[in-house]
Amino acid sequence: xxxxxxxxxxxxxxxxxxxxxxxxxxxxxxxxxxxxxxxxxxxxxxxxxxxxxxxxxxxxxxxxxxxxxxxxxxxxxxxxxxxxxxxxxxxxxxxxxxx
Numbered sequence: 001x002x003x004x005x006x007x008x009x010x011x012x013x014x015x016x017x018x019x020x021x022x023x024x025x026x027x028x029x030x031x032x033x034x035x036x037x038x039x040x041x042x043x044x045x046x047x048x049x050x051x052x053x054x055x056x057x058x059x060x061x062x063x064x065x066x067x068x069x070x071x072x073x074x075x076x077x078x079x080x081x082x083x084x085x086x087x088x089x090x091x092x093x094x095x096x097x098x099x
Contacts, residue, residue: 070076081087
């Protein structure tokens with residue numbers, strides 16, 4: 001195996017700090033540049049999730065309105081009174097009108 005025999009260059013502490021600081025500054029600048037885009041992406045995901053949840057709630061609301069209308073219908077109330085509760089219309093003479 002072939003190796004190079006060269007002397008290692010000594011790095012001065014000031015030079016090391018300069019390069020380390022430059023790299024750190026570069027990474028920080030990149031993060032500050034990318035951060036708004038990442039934040040916008042997260043906001044878009046949250047918006048889509050809320051949009052889907054709103055659609056589900058609106059659909060559920062419509063179903064509940066339909067159910068409420070069917071339960072309020074007089075035919076349904078009358079049928080429930082006959083079948084479940086066993087109620088019947090009063091006979092003649094059972095109704096007393098008070099003035």
